[in-house]
Amino acid sequence: MKTVSTTNAPEAIGPYSQAVIANGFIFTSGQIALTSGGKFLDEDIKVQTEQVLKNLSEILKSGGSSLDNVVKTTIFLADIGDFATVNEIYAKVFGAHKPARSTVGVKSLPKNAKIEIEAVAII
Numbered sequence: 353m354k355t356v357s358t359t360n361a362p363e364a365i366g367p368y369s370q371a372v373i374a375n376g377f378i379f380t381s382g383q384i385a386l387t388s389g390g391k392f393l394d395e396d397i398k399v400q401t402e403q404v405l406k407n408l409s410e411i412l413k414s415g416g417s418s419l420d421n422v423v424k425t426t427i428f429l430a431d432i433g434d435f436a437t438v439n440e441i442y443a444k445v446f447g448a449h450k451p452a453r454s455t456v457g458v459k460s461l462p463k464n465a466k467i468e469i470e471a472v473a474i475i
Contacts, residue, residue, distance in 0.1 A: 353374045355371070355372055356369065356370055356373060356378065356414050357369065357414070358370065358411060360388050360414065361406075361414075362383075362386035365462065373475060377472055377474060378411075378417050378472070378474075379471075380471045383404045383408050383468065383470070384400070384404060384461060384462055384467070384468050385399065385403040385466075386403070386463075388410070394464070398441060401441045402441060404469050412471065412473055417473040419446060421474045421475070422446075422449070422473040423451050423452060424451055424452045425454075425472075426455075426470050427454070427455040427468075427469050428458045428461060429466070430466050432457035434466060434467070435455060438455075
């Protein structure tokens with residue numbers, strides 16, 4: 353098992369790694385709308401979703417993978433009413449590639465984020 357760390361995505365805000373590589377897969381920790389410098393983008397769901405997907409892309413890249421190799425994502429939404437907007441942005445980013453996915457409505461997220469996404473990808 354190997355941990356992944358990149359300065360192109362926000363540092364972990366707790367006792368965990370940005371991602372872990374094991375058995376040919378990379379497992380990312382959930383990402384919220386933090387910039388690589390640690391600034392939280394307390395803006396609308398569109399801005400937050402774009403930043404989260406950018407963070408995931410940078411972490412995957414650092415671990416030798418990419419969004420094209422994602423096999424599963426889990427999306428956590430503080431407001432399930434944001435589902436359609438998130439779906440639209442998600443579809444643009446992933447294009448024809450359609451990994452398995454779960455979307456869960458939650459009561460709250462760290463820093464009162466509107467969205468958090470984690471991913472599993474092949475290396």
